[in-house]
Amino acid sequence: MLRDTMISWKTQMRRFPKILVFNVHVRKHYWWHLKYLPPLVAEPGDAVSTLNYGAHEESCLGNVALESHSPHLQERDRGAENSYLSSDRVKVIESSCHKSAMLLDQMTVQELCKVFCRIFGHETSVIDKQWLIHHIPCGMQSHCKLVNGLNMFESLNTSKVSGEKPIVLSPRASSGTAPDSFKDILDSQHTSGDKHVKKEKLASCNSLKMLPSLVGEVGCCSMGKTNAEEVLVTQRTMNKPTRSFTQAARLQTSRYSYRKYGPSDRNLRGKFLDVRSHKKYHQKGPGATQIVCQEESLKASSLQVSSGLPLQKRKPKKYTSYLGYDSRDSKENGVSVSNEDFDTEPSSVKSQDCISEDDCVTSSTQRGRKLKRDHRRWTLGEVRKLIIGVTEHGVGKWTHIKRLMFSSSHRTSVNLKDKWRNLLNSSTRALRKSKVQQESNQLPESVLCQVRELAIIYAYPRKNKPSMSCTA
DNA sequence: ATTAGGG
DNA sequence: CCCTAAT
Numbered sequence: 001m002l003r004d005t006m007i008s009w010k011t012q013m014r015r016f017p018k019i020l021v022f023n024v025h026v027r028k029h030y031w032w033h034l035k036y037l038p039p040l041v042a043e044p045g046d047a048v049s050t051l052n053y054g055a056h057e058e059s060c061l062g063n064v065a066l067e068s069h070s071p072h073l074q075e076r077d078r079g080a081e082n083s084y085l086s087s088d089r090v091k092v093i094e095s096s097c098h099k100s101a102m103l104l105d106q107m108t109v110q111e112l113c114k115v116f117c118r119i120f121g122h123e124t125s126v127i128d129k130q131w132l133i134h135h136i137p138c139g140m141q142s143h144c145k146l147v148n149g150l151n152m153f154e155s156l157n158t159s160k161v162s163g164e165k166p167i168v169l170s171p172r173a174s175s176g177t178a179p180d181s182f183k184d185i186l187d188s189q190h191t192s193g194d195k196h197v198k199k200e201k202l203a204s205c206n207s208l209k210m211l212p213s214l215v216g217e218v219g220c221c222s223m224g225k226t227n228a229e230e231v232l233v234t235q236r237t238m239n240k241p242t243r244s245f246t247q248a249a250r251l252q253t254s255r256y257s258y259r260k261y262g263p264s265d266r267n268l269r270g271k272f273l274d275v276r277s278h279k280k281y282h283q284k285g286p287g288a289t290q291i292v293c294q295e296e297s298l299k300a301s302s303l304q305v306s307s308g309l310p311l312q313k314r315k316p317k318k319y320t321s322y323l324g325y326d327s328r329d330s331k332e333n334g335v336s337v338s339n340e341d342f343d344t345e346p347s348s349v350k351s352q353d354c355i356s357e358d359d360c361v362t363s364s365t366q367r368g369r370k371l372k373r374d375h376r377r378w379t380l381g382e383v384r385k386l387i388i389g390v391t392e393h394g395v396g397k398w399t400h401i402k403r404l405m406f407s408s409s410h411r412t413s414v415n416l417k418d419k420w421r422n423l424l425n426s427s428t429r430a431l432r433k434s435k436v437q438q439e440s441n442q443l444p445e446s447v448l449c450q451v452r453e454l455a456i457i458y459a460y461p462r463k464n465k466p467s468m469s470c471t472a
Numbered sequence: 473a474t475t476a477g478g479g
Numbered sequence: 480c481c482c483t484a485a486t
Contacts, residue, residue, distance in 0.1 A: 478484100
């Protein structure tokens with residue numbers, strides 16, 4: 001039976017929250033970058049849906065060469081929610097997303113041992129990663145449990161609550177093609193000793209996600225070598241955060257909003273200091289309020305918060321950027337962009353964010369909450385995360401995106417919304433701009449491309465005018 | 473509590 | 480990025 005990976009794009013995005021297909025034109029074939037979370041794989045012979053979000057070469061886990069023409073998303077009727085991307089269903093000619101090879105490669109030895117145990121039913125004392133990588137797929141094949149194993153592992157590993165429903169769409173595949181294509185990557189080494197060859201192979205595989213320039217090369221030399229066969233394609237439901245995760249996120253959010261609505265100048269304004277807000281105030285954080293009041297009365301005796309005098313102080317917008325932030329941002333813009341991936345924030349950024357957040361808090365309390373929000377430029381990584389977030393959750397789900405993608409960031413959901421609006425504007429405006437002007441804009445064209453395409457998919461509520469989608 | 477939209 | 484209305 002032929003599995004059909006074609007689902008309505010929205011469903012597709014829900015079920016494969018991590019799949020993004022990117023189009024890069026390389027010579028006569030179109031190479032697509034597949035960004036995915038395990039266990040989605042694309043094999044030669046597969047018909048895959050191609051959601052074109054423009055070239056996005058830095059953050060792909062693999063890529064596939066697709067047959068012939070390049071489908072264009074804008075041809076799709078964007079009003080039809082359930083419309084199938086029939087024109088976007090393209091056969092895979094070549095794929096670097098070989099089964100679970102890349103996934104296994106990314107696991108730690110410990111994780112691999114767990115998987116091994118799941119597959120073979122017994123533990124292994126082998127701690128050789130390459131050996132495990134080589135043997136696990138064999139067991140998966142024979143047990144026809146490649147996907148299930150991975151899913152079980154994953155759910156085990158992340159302690160997710162059910163929801164994982166792997167579907168082996170082509171049972172034949174797991175007995176036939178899986179090992180073959182796996183050997184494509186792991187062929188030359190038969191023993192655990194031969195690490196170098198394999199390492200090189202895997203490295204070249206991995207390099208695809210790091211070095212887009214290699215894509216064409218790899219694609220050309222391997223083009224057409226693999227036979228097109230049916231393979232297993234897996235589905236998994238949307239990442240459902242665990243309850244603990246959700247609670248933690250909620251906690252964080254509430255803490256965040258406490259900071260925001262507690263000692264912020266907003267609530268100190270007279271017009272908010274009616275009875276109701278007063279009540280609200282003390283509910284939220286009486287201690288903080290008192291401190292604020294004391295501080296405020298010390299700093300500006302005319303501002304009597306407790307008595308509700310409507311004297312409003314406009315915060316001077318100084319300290320808009322703290323030392324170091326700009327340098328960090330530019331650095332991040334230039335180099336470490338590819339680190340920004342998926343929902344795992346790079347620790348460096350995370351820690352930075354935490355630190356800066358703390359800085360913000362302390363300084364705001366120390367200086368009398370003048371600078372409620374520091375104006376930090378949006379980094380390219382943040383923009384990317386936002387785009388991914390919008391891709392996965394849609395426009396308007398700002399709190400979800402905030403929780404999932406910016407949980408440790410100082411960006412609020414409103415910030416995300418604002419930024420998205422700005423991105424839309426700049427992306428459409430960039431069409432009419434000269435190249436010099438575009439370069440003055442720090443956003444690369446690829447990002448703007450993605451925004452444009454997402455704008456087509458998710459028409460921004462109301463006032464949006466994705467005019468390019470209609471004309472172009 | 474969140475979002476859309478104006479500023 | 481801030482602010483507010485609206486939900």
